[in-house]
Amino acid sequence: RKEVEQDPGPFNVPEGATVAFNCTYSNSASQSFFWYRQDCRKEPKLLMSVYSSGNEDGRFTAQLNRASQYISLLIRDSKLSDSATYLCGGFLNTGFQKLVFGTGTRLLVSP
Amino acid sequence: DAMVIQNPRYQVTQFGKPVTLSCSQTLNHNVMYWYQQKSSQAPKLLFHYYDKDFNNEADTPDNFQSRRPNTSFCFLDIRSPGLGDAAMYLCATSRDLADTQYFGPGTRLTVL
Numbered sequence: 430r431k432e433v434e435q436d437p438g439p440f441n442v443p444e445g446a447t448v449a450f451n452c453t454y455s456n457s458a459s460q461s462f463f464w465y466r467q468d469c470r471k472e473p474k475l476l477m478s479v480y481s482s483g484n485e486d487g488r489f490t491a492q493l494n495r496a497s498q499y500i501s502l503l504i505r506d507s508k509l510s511d512s513a514t515y516l517c518g519g520f521l522n523t524g525f526q527k528l529v530f531g532t533g534t535r536l537l538v539s540p
Numbered sequence: 541d542a543m544v545i546q547n548p549r550y551q552v553t554q555f556g557k558p559v560t561l562s563c564s565q566t567l568n569h570n571v572m573y574w575y576q577q578k579s580s581q582a583p584k585l586l587f588h589y590y591d592k593d594f595n596n597e598a599d600t601p602d603n604f605q606s607r608r609p610n611t612s613f614c615f616l617d618i619r620s621p622g623l624g625d626a627a628m629y630l631c632a633t634s635r636d637l638a639d640t641q642y643f644g645p646g647t648r649l650t651v652l
Contacts, residue, residue, distance in 0.1 A: 437580070463640065472630055472643040473583065516582070526638035530582040 432456060433519055435531035442538055446507045450534045452517030453499045462500045464491055465516040467533060473516055477502070507538045543567050544644035546631050552650045553621050561616040561647045563631030571637060572614040574606060575630040577646075583630055589614060590637060618649075626651045 435452045442448045454462070461480060465473035477484060479500050483492040490503040500517055514533040520526045545564045553559040563572065571590050575583040587596045589608040603625070605617040618625055628648050632641040 433582075461638070470628070470648070472646045475640060475642065478640060520638050527585060528641055529585075532580065532582045 431531075432521060432529045433517060433531040435517055435534045437532055437534060439535040439537050442507050442536070444507055444509060444538055444540055446538075447503065447505045448507055448536065449501055449503045450515055450517075450536075451499050451501050452531050452534075454519050455498070456519075456521050459519045459521055462491075462493060462517060462519040463528075464489075464500075464502050465518060465530075467514045467516055469514075473530075476515070504536075507536075509538050509540065512536055512538045544631060544633055544642055546629075546644040546647050548647060549645060550648050550650070552652065553618075554652050555623065556620045559618050559621055559649065561618075561629050561631075561649070563614045563616070563644055564612050565631075565633045565644075566612070567633055567635075567642065568611060569633035569635050569642075570611075571634045571639075572608060573632040573634075573641065574604075574614070574616050575632065575643075576625075577628045577630055578626075586616070621649070621651045623651050625649065 432455050463478050464476040466476045467473045477491045479491040479493050488505045492501045514535045516530050516533045518528050518530040521529050543566050547562045573588040574586045577583040586600045603619050608614045628646045630646045631644040634641045
């Protein structure tokens with residue numbers, strides 16, 4: 430089992446839709462998680478950190494479910510500009526706190 | 541204002557010809573990382589420096605080396621690039637271990 434797993438998608442949604450992605454992790458000792466956005470052929474850019482209580486930033490909400498070992502990203506009122514790949518990453522407690530990424534979920538928002 | 545800078549943005553090299561990729565940062569972060577990312581794959585950590593301490597991932601090939609001459613700069617040396625080394629190489633920094641990582645724009649390496 431991969432340490433961090435994501436549905437690769439693509440998720441095709443119309444503008445204005447609400448879409449949610451999940452990311453599962455295998456190490457129950459993982460402490461903190463992140464969502465990054467990556468545009469085609471560009472670098473990952475931090476979207477949100479995800480801590481125990483979850484957090485919200487405008488149209489974006491991230492949640493952590495420790496019991497089921499997954500994090501989620503909810504995007505409300507999708508914009509065309511939200512089209513990108515969304516990477517989740519988590520720190521694994523393996524001596525060195527290594528950030529391990531999933532392969533990303535691709536989102537396509539259409540007019 | 542660019543905080544993590546990578547040069548060049550695109551690099552073409554020949555099979556077996558050594559190549560060096562450069563990363564610099566203005567954040568004064570202690571930790572610098574090199575990742576390799578291939579198409580539709582997750583970024584894969586190659587190694588990192590905590591200050592001057594080098595930490596290699598167990599599965600990073602010997603073909604990949606790194607240098608960090610000072611806090612601001614870190615280099616990735618690929619001694620004998622193979623076709624399988626064609627990828628995007630991402631540099632990232634963090635203030636400390638287990639802190640948020642910030643990525644540079646990447647260098648896309650093509651091996652002919």
